[in-house]
């Protein structure tokens with residue numbers, strides 16, 4: 693991260709590494725503790741009929757070279773079903789207090805299983821249980837039924853609950869494996885726009901684009917970025 697990346701203006705000569713700028717902005721939002729989830733973004737997917745839908749998710753890894761980021765979710769959720777049918781997605785990060793917005797468009801693919809395993813293993817047991825307990829995006833008749841389902845699945849995993857599903861009777865917590873229906877989504881950037889709030893709505897805005905070509909199940913080969921300043 694350099695000072696220029698965190699200045700309140702984009703340089704006249706646009707940098708060739710916008711993903712590093714985005715990374716620096718996410719890191720600053722995190723270190724400055726600007727909001728409860730500084731790594732939150734809105735992710736939009738498109739259904740088979742062309743209906744867009746959007747929801748907030750958390751960015752857990754941002755990899756400026758070669759240029760993708762990773763979110764974790766249920767692979768049977770609406771968003772995953774949609775992006776497996778149409779890999780074109782877009783994402784928006786916004787930090788009001790920093791006056792910055794990042795828009796990314798690109799292609800989504802599943803993350804390698806080893807990466808999902810490693811991240812799942814790093815989570816605390818309550819989050820691990822949540823991944824097993826909820827059939828994300830599917831209907832359920834009541835909150836009580838959801839809690840009963842989570843408890844039942846937790847017991848099958850060897851958890852001994854106290855009251856409800858938030859406390860355990862024993863400190864001896866069994867190892868919880870990653871559910872096969874839960875893991876990472878890599879979002880490879882094909883375009884990125886950086887936006888900085890300006891006085892009198894004279895904002896700074898620039899768009900970078902590049903070609904990306906899928907080279908493997910999880911990866912793309914990428915061309916260099918071309919940047920263009922946009923009117924606000």
Ligand SMILES: Cc1cc2nc3c(=O)[nH]c(=O)nc-3n(C[C@H](O)[C@H](O)[C@H](O)COP(=O)(O)O)c2cc1C
Pocket residue numbers: 729732745746747748749750751763764765766769770771772828829
């Ligand atoms: C601050 C915040 C963070 C969230 N983080 C995630 C996340 O990382 N992964 C996830 O699957 N859902 C996350 N959610 C829930 C999603 O917004 C959404 O309800 C869920 O993923 C189901 O979306 P879908 O039915 O469109 O697939 C988060 C919600 C909020 C408000």
